[in-house]
Amino acid sequence: MQRRSFVRQAGIAGVLAAGAAPAIVNAQANIRWRLASSFPKSLDTIYGAADEFSKKVSELSGGKFQISVHSGGELMPAFGVVDGVQNGTVEVAHTVPYYFFGKDETFALGACVPFGLNSRQMTAWMLEGNGLKLMREFYAQYNMINFLGGNTGAQMGGWFRKPLTSMADMKGLKFRIGGFAGKVLERLGGVPQNIPGGEIYQALEKGTIDAAEWIGPYDDQKLGFNKVAPHYAYPAWWEGGPQIDFFINQKAYGALTPEYKAIIEAASMYAHVDMQAKYDGKNPVALKQLVAGGSKLFRTPKDIMDAAFKESQALYSELSAKNPNWKKVYTDFAKFRAEQNLWFRFAEAGFDDFMQQQKL
Structure with missing residues (x-):
């Protein structure tokens, strides 16, 4: 009883810190999921985030939770992955939400819209603002829950x-x-x-x-x-600052234990940060070339x-x-954007403007 009480109170982070994780993980069932990507394998940056996600899920679960990753067109068309998750053909999709604006324009707000947020602002809206809450309420209509799955940073035209x-x-x-x-x-x-x-x-x-x-x-x-x-x-x-998402079938996600849900969240956040780090690291060299x-x-x-x-x-x-x-989500999005731009105008833009004029 004491051990069960400790696990409930400490949560996954406390369990890991206390060294109790092996017993917890070993108690979980073996799970095999499939992930359908909208991207080709040749793009190790945007497609690669799904691979990183899958690897982290496996590592954190001691190999008990495996997610196979499939490129766009392998299991279903690149733009058919939301339907695949919605109807349970696959458990996970890795895609850009705005591809599916034809279903409802609100999908686009989960990724980016013209003259929207930059990548840092988008992550802030999701995690510190109301973005994740509002988008999850919307995606529930499609029988899925979203997790952050990467950001490319500002793109070329x-x-x-x-x-x-x-x-x-x-x-x-x-x-x-x-x-x-x-x-x-x-x-x-x-x-x-x-x-x-x-x-x-x-x-x-x-x-x-x-x-x-x-x-x-x-x-x-x-x-x-x-x-x-x-x-x-x-x-x-x-x-x-377009955000890419992991869409997970609600029934499949709901069937996970709390520990496996925590693993999904941790792995998605790792993949989210890793994607932009790769783009920011690789784009300068490629542009010169x-x-x-x-x-x-x-x-x-x-x-x-x-x-x-x-x-x-x-x-x-x-x-x-x-x-x-759209109105429900965009009203909050626009308010957050105005506040962010006021802040970025001074600290971020001021610093960037000076540094980009220097000959280093």
């Missing part, structure tokens, strides 16, 4: 055969752009194309699309976009940025008027 010079260049532009951001692109006169990462190169090479964005230098170089489109834009006004190889950087013209911002705000107002799910 895509690869173009010809550089953008003004708003006139947006008219009729067939642009592969991630999920929800396509709704703003349409309002600018563009033609959004929602294509999985593993299929972008072929579409760009064949001329099916005029331009494409993915994430940033490290992944873009791996995917070879620089070979078929020489002009590289920045920044991605639609992705200041791309430029040395002939890629031509250009900044997205201000008139396009201004128009995109204006249309984004108009879209959010329209959605708030007709979608109760």
